[in-house]
Amino acid sequence: MVAGPSEEKRRIRAETLARRDALPVDIRIEKSLAMADHGAAIAFDPGTVVSGFWPIRSEADIRPLMFAMRERGARLCLPVVLDRETIVFRELVRGAEMVDTGFGTAGPGEEAEILDPRLMLVPLSAFDARGNRIGYGAGHYDRAIARLADRGMKPRLVGVAFRCQEVESVPAEPHDVPLDAILTEDGLRSFAGRA
Numbered sequence: 386m387v388a389g390p391s392e393e394k395r396r397i398r399a400e401t402l403a404r405r406d407a408l409p410v411d412i413r414i415e416k417s418l419a420m421a422d423h424g425a426a427i428a429f430d431p432g433t434v435v436s437g438f439w440p441i442r443s444e445a446d447i448r449p450l451m452f453a454m455r456e457r458g459a460r461l462c463l464p465v466v467l468d469r470e471t472i473v474f475r476e477l478v479r480g481a482e483m484v485d486t487g488f489g490t491a492g493p494g495e496e497a498e499i500l501d502p503r504l505m506l507v508p509l510s511a512f513d514a515r516g517n518r519i520g521y522g523a524g525h526y527d528r529a530i531a532r533l534a535d536r537g538m539k540p541r542l543v544g545v546a547f548r549c550q551e552v553e554s555v556p557a558e559p560h561d562v563p564l565d566a567i568l569t570e571d572g573l574r575s576f577a578g579r580a
């Protein structure tokens with residue numbers, strides 16, 4: 386029996402997350418700092434709303450990158466899980482209290498303004514050389530991107546992952562939106578002229 390795309394994604398996700406989890410903490414920190422340096426190549430206009438993320442588990446820590454982007458004029462926001470289906474992006478301002486925002490992460494509280502990102506730094510489990518990605522399986526980002534598209538917005542999608550999370554091929558499904566670029570410890574790579 387041939388595995389379908391969902392089963393294949395589960396298998397790939399488990400393998401790539403195991404590789405990411407196996408990176409020693411000090412190496413993850415070094416690689417995250419390299420990503421922050423390479424992230425200077427991500428172009429945007431001052432005032433652009435940029436969604437980032439607070440790291441969970443063994444994810445890259447992009448907080449140095451986000452704060453450098455703020456210094457370059459970005460207006461930052463973080464994803465907040467409202468329910469099993471929906472995430473919104475709350476503005477991250479200096480001095481804001483961070484609260485539990487679901488899915489094991491932290492973000493601004495309910496008093497923060499909800500923003501629509503024009504540039505999204507997207508966490509992921511795996512990616513391939515064509516810009517296809519596998520998330521964590523809940524579909525939060527897919528639905529958030531679709532909601533923005535329904536309102537006529539097409540945010541630029543920059544995946545963030547360690548090089549060890551790259552795979553030969555991701556089984557893309559019709560609802561999957563490809564990345565415009567990927568940021569790893571090796572640099573920023575654009576896909577097929579999309580970034």
